[in-house]
Amino acid sequence: VESIVKIVCDQYKLPLERLIGKSRQRQIVIARQTAMYFIKQYTQRSLKQIGEFFGGKDHATVLYSCNMAKYLIDSDPAFRERAENIEKKIQKSQRIK
Secondary structure, eight states, X not given: OHXXXXXXXXXXXXXXXXXXXXXXXXXXXXXXXXXXXXXXXXXXXXXXXXXXXXXXXOHHHHHXXXXXXXXXXXHOHHHHHHHHHHHHHHHHHHHHO
């Protein structure tokens, strides 16, 4: 989880504190949704566990975030390109371990 969050923070140029905080700024929300989506894809963490990592969000918020990230991947070419870059870095970091 930590490595995925670090990759997302690097990609969006955000400190970890902003990503897991309560900010509702659009850029931060999108980065947070992206991180939740990839954590769900690449780990065995439950929605509840993911929510706890992000400051106590409930499972419904995590599910909404994952669905929103998937929607943006499917509908927004710029977001898709950024998500593909993040995914490549995640896959590369997993091969190293």
